[in-house]
Amino acid sequence: MSDLESRTRYNPAEVEPRIAKKWLESGIFHPLPEGDAAGNYSIAIPPPNVTGVLHMGHAFQDSIMDTLIRYHRMRGTRSKWIVGTDHAGIATQTQVERQLAQEGTTREQLGRERFEQRVWEWRQEHGGTIIEQLKRLGASCDYAEERFTLDEAYAKAVVKVFVALHEKGYIYRDRYMVNWDPGTGSAISDLEVEQREVTDTLYYVDYPLASGTGAITVATVRPETMLADTAIAVNPEDERYRRLIGETAVLPLVGRKLRIIADEYVRPDFGTGALKITPAHDPNDFEIGRRHGLAQPQVIGEDGCLTSEAPARFAGMAVDEAQRAVIAELREQGLIARTEPYVHDVPFSQRSGQRIEPLISLQWFMGMRELARPAIEAVTSERIRFHPVNHTRVYLDWMENIRPWCISRQLWWGHRLPVWYRGVETYVGSRPPRGEGWRQDPDVLDTWFSSALWPFVTLGWPDETPELRAFYPTDVLVTARDIVFLWVARMIMMGLEFTGQIPFSDVYVHSIIQAPDGRRMSKSLGTGIDPLDLIEGGPRPPVFAAGGKPAGEFPAYGADALRWGLLAMSSGQDVKFSEDKIAQGQQLTNKLWNAARLILLGVGGEDSPARAAAIPTAPEDRWILSRLQRARAEVHSRIEGYDFSHAALALYDFIYGELCDWYLELIKPRLRDGEPDLAATLLYVLTETVALAHPLIPFETEEIYGHIPGAVGLLAGRVSDPTTPVDEQAEAEIGNVIVAVQTLRAWRDTAGVKAGAVVPAKLEAAGYDTTTEHLARLGRLSFANGGGGSEIVATIPIPGGAVEILAGDGFDAAAAQEKLRQRRAKLEAEIERAERKLANERFVAKAPPDVVQAERDKLARVRTELDSL
RNA sequence: GGGCGCGUAGCUCAGUGGGAGAGCGCUCGCUUCACACGCGAGAGGUCGCUGGUUCGAGCCCAGCCGUGCCCACCA
Numbered sequence A: 001m002s003d004l005e006s007r008t009r010y011n012p013a014e015v016e017p018r019i020a021k022k023w024l025e026s027g028i029f030h031p032l033p034e035g036d037a038a039g040n041y042s043i044a045i046p047p048p049n050v051t052g053v054l055h056m057g058h059a060f061q062d063s064i065m066d067t068l069i070r071y072h073r074m075r076g077t078r079s080k081w082i083v084g085t086d087h088a089g090i091a092t093q094t095q096v097e098r099q100l101a102q103e104g105t106t107r108e109q110l111g112r113e114r115f116e117q118r119v120w121e122w123r124q125e126h127g128g129t130i131i132e133q134l135k136r137l138g139a140s141c142d143y144a145e146e147r148f149t150l151d152e153a154y155a156k157a158v159v160k161v162f163v164a165l166h167e168k169g170y171i172y173r174d175r176y177m178v179n180w181d182p183g184t185g186s187a188i189s190d191l192e193v194e195q196r197e198v199t200d201t202l203y204y205v206d207y208p209l210a211s212g213t214g215a216i217t218v219a220t221v222r223p224e225t226m227l228a229d230t231a232i233a234v235n236p237e238d239e240r241y242r243r244l245i246g247e248t249a250v251l252p253l254v255g256r257k258l259r260i261i262a263d264e265y266v267r268p269d270f271g272t273g274a275l276k277i278t279p280a281h282d283p284n285d286f287e288i289g290r291r292h293g294l295a296q297p298q299v300i301g302e303d304g305c306l307t308s309e310a311p312a313r314f315a316g317m318a319v320d321e322a323q324r325a326v327i328a329e330l331r332e333q334g335l336i337a338r339t340e341p342y343v344h345d346v347p348f349s350q351r352s353g354q355r356i357e358p359l360i361s362l363q364w365f366m367g368m369r370e371l372a373r374p375a376i377e378a379v380t381s382e383r384i385r386f387h388p389v390n391h392t393r394v395y396l397d398w399m400e401n402i403r404p405w406c407i408s409r410q411l412w413w414g415h416r417l418p419v420w421y422r423g424v425e426t427y428v429g430s431r432p433p434r435g436e437g438w439r440q441d442p443d444v445l446d447t448w449f450s451s452a453l454w455p456f457v458t459l460g461w462p463d464e465t466p467e468l469r470a471f472y473p474t475d476v477l478v479t480a481r482d483i484v485f486l487w488v489a490r491m492i493m494m495g496l497e498f499t500g501q502i503p504f505s506d507v508y509v510h511s512i513i514q515a516p517d518g519r520r521m522s523k524s525l526g527t528g529i530d531p532l533d534l535i536e537g538g539p540r541p542p543v544f545a546a547g548g549k550p551a552g553e554f555p556a557y558g559a560d561a562l563r564w565g566l567l568a569m570s571s572g573q574d575v576k577f578s579e580d581k582i583a584q585g586q587q588l589t590n591k592l593w594n595a596a597r598l599i600l601l602g603v604g605g606e607d608s609p610a611r612a613a614a615i616p617t618a619p620e621d622r623w624i625l626s627r628l629q630r631a632r633a634e635v636h637s638r639i640e641g642y643d644f645s646h647a648a649l650a651l652y653d654f655i656y657g658e659l660c661d662w663y664l665e666l667i668k669p670r671l672r673d674g675e676p677d678l679a680a681t682l683l684y685v686l687t688e689t690v691a692l693a694h695p696l697i698p699f700e701t702e703e704i705y706g707h708i709p710g711a712v713g714l715l716a717g718r719v720s721d722p723t724t725p726v727d728e729q730a731e732a733e734i735g736n737v738i739v740a741v742q743t744l745r746a747w748r749d750t751a752g753v754k755a756g757a758v759v760p761a762k763l764e765a766a767g768y769d770t771t772t773e774h775l776a777r778l779g780r781l782s783f784a785n786g787g788g789g790s791e792i793v794a795t796i797p798i799p800g801g802a803v804e805i806l807a808g809d810g811f812d813a814a815a816a817q818e819k820l821r822q823r824r825a826k827l828e829a830e831i832e833r834a835e836r837k838l839a840n841e842r843f844v845a846k847a848p849p850d851v852v853q854a855e856r857d858k859l860a861r862v863r864t865e866l867d868s869l
Numbered sequence B: 001g002g003g004c005g006c007g008u009a010g011c012u013c014a015g016u017g018g019g020a021g022a023g024c025g026c027u028c029g030c031u032u033c034a035c036a037c038g039c040g041a042g043a044g045g046u047c048g049c050u051g052g053u054u055c056g057a058g059c060c061c062a063g064c065c066g067u068g069c070c071c072a073c074c075a
Helices: A002-006 A012-026 A056-074 A089-102 A112-126 A129-137 A152-167 A223-228 A283-292 A319-332 A369-380 A390-400 A447-451 A466-471 A481-499 A531-536 A559-569 A579-602 A619-640 A644-673 A676-693 A698-707 A728-751 A772-779 A813-839 A841-846 A849-868
Strands: A041-044 A079-082 A171-181 A186-188 A193-208 A215-220 A231-234 A248-250 A257-262 A274-277 A336-349 A357-366 A385-387 A419-422 A425-428 A474-480 A504-510 A538-540 A552-554 A759-765 A781-783 A792-798 A801-806
Touching (some): A002 A579, A012 A129, A012 A531, A012 A559, A041 A056, A056 A079, A056 A129, A056 A474, A056 A504, A056 A531, A056 A559, A056 A619, A056 A644, A079 A466, A089 A112, A129 A559, A152 A171, A152 A425, A152 A447, A152 A481, A193 A223, A193 A319, A215 A274, A231 A283, A257 A274, A369 A390, A390 A481, A447 A481, A474 A481, A481 A504, A531 A538, A531 A559, A559 A579, A559 A698, A579 A644, A579 A676, A579 A698, A619 A676, A619 A728, A644 A728, A644 A772, A676 A698, A728 A792, A728 A813, A759 A772, A772 A781, A813 A841, A813 A849
Parallel strands (some): A231 A257, A385 A504, A474 A504, A759 A781
Antiparallel strands (some): A041 A474, A171 A186, A171 A357, A193 A215, A231 A274, A248 A257, A419 A425, A538 A552, A759 A801
16 A cells, blocks of 8 residues: 555556456456346447557547446446458558559569568557557457457458358349449448539530531539530520530530430539530439440549540540640630539548549449338337437438449458459359359458457357347447448447347437547648657647647656546537546546545554445435435446446536535544544445546556455456435535535625634524534634623524634734625525515416525525525 | 538537536646545636527527538539
């Protein structure tokens, strides 16, 4: 216990690694797969990228999940936090390719097999980083069963799912318009595309009519795609063009004849009302082309260069180069009628940051309509509930308009498609059919395909394992809203399709933590911070230096302070990161540490195990047990309602504002007297306080618990759900003392009474029979018994009456008088207001009776107080 | 274009019908024997604007202003 004596500051740097080690060795985090999911509690972690390092979003999300898991574990529910990492196709491949580039080589030079091996080696080396960081944060995951989305068992499950969905006809191959990402050289899904505002030039280009009677002018921002035009479309209702429908125009630079067609899609009020149709390079034109049976010549290839279908002089040019060349020729021929700057949204790849090149490609798709139906029903029937609820609508809107998912990726790192080709034959299965010459599809699956199976494949599916029975369905999915569609929706669909059960019953969508300047936290913007720098101390980036905080270093706040601060920051909204909240967490841990010191050192080393003293008689003891019970109820219900900021603040208010500010101050004299019943109560209160706080600030509470005489095992594994009586009478008695002491302190301050001076006084108030000594000590008064004769120099109203100050040490009588005068004025104003309100007939008639009664009570109370002055 | 949210003390944010709150910052006072990275006491808000509903509005409704995010195939 020596560190308790010597350390007046809580020292997380020393405590946390030591406690983490104890937890990991204890096996508490690894529940046996017994019972069923209905009786157990489980959460599947959103698997971080295997390449990743912990960022603030993880720290936040993991603090929430750990709070839930620890809370349920301590309530005696078998609780499992499924943990692992995601192979993260594009992200990981990009990282390793970057490394190869530094070595002066490329994946192509290495070849597929050796490249994949390199990635595995890379994973071996760096894949454990984020898991170690989770441990440092105190996350009580089941590390004994860490999963990886490319593990052998996982891969088997992925193949099984692919084959099954193919057999049902949901997975199919098609030549279709896809989002081609020139940066990664792969198709990507709609969800990986983001719109960015771009200023382009809108070119008005004249297409001469074949009849030689003039020209039709079209507007385009992508003149280079005109080389693949196959028609011009106008709105059938557009009077200006009606006579031209069915005629032909001549495609400049190419000479191809273009039919002028009518299509409702064309908006007469935009541009010239005539639209050039390029089925191979624009999603809308693709649809229009299909409707009208147009050819789909492709002039831009997957390499981002013009193909041989473009006129020879353009073939091989990069897209932007081709654009310049096309414009130059059009100008030469006088075919550009005019240009104007044009601001619009353009698709970019979230992966590579490059502008998406829409083109037609042969890819594998997954039809989602059938899978979406039960996933919609699961939410409308409230078998799955979103928190906050307004995400429900967003989910349903997206699901009801769901579109096919392009699942093939032209990458090497990932689950390779279980598809085999020989000539014109295609076979789908885990292994190639008998016979020579079968070649596997080179593509891999979108990473989210395997992620969608996470909650059940991690538990052993497709085998019927005890783990699956014990922990599936999981209870809650904790995530940010940016992957609700990408991941959550797909897990619901896949879970229902393959297990027949919802994968989780609740989805908690938490806030996104932004940098203090309101931008998103991002390493590349310089707006991110490493949570470890807050835990252990580290550089404070300039963006975080604002608000009085100097540039330089973060102090070592410790994991508990970080966790508490993050929870306190959480809300339904996005929130700006607040270092002050972390500091508040540190303040709390320090306060709790010193409260523990006072108690543990105060009760002596004697072996007095914590017990609720029979039924304590001292009002302050009954008060703290009552307040503890209320705090317990409050914190528990906040956790269960996914309201973590209020849980954190309720805990803070109890520890700081009740336990430390009042209870410990009230019992100090008794503590010095070494009263045994008090020791028992103190140890009980301390034990239950650290138990209540443990899910939020696990390290320190575990450390303190270890110092409590008679404490058994680890707090993290302690199961207890005690209740202590709520005691209204004690709450009233001590509540009055608190108000009275605060009033007296305020009076002393303004009256200029020396802070340390004990002032002679007389108590003229009811309700302090059992608490007179408390009032005297904390109010620094000495109550003269009987006597009298002394002059009353001030009267201080307190609940139930007043304290009369007798002539004592010199103080500012004028200031005291002024204080009293102010109080009187305030009381008179309140009386006036209450009287006016009660005189209002409509108020008395229409307001609820209890409100009216409360107003009457208040008026009576205030009148009494005024009279006593 | 559609949808969702936000605008409360200098800063970051609580507060969904009955007399405005927290943390930080600021001011004043305290080396009180758990904690001076502490303790005590204060100052500081026309609750974005306008109108409405109500006995009563920061809270409900409408409009406006400002601001953020999500979805969406108008060249």
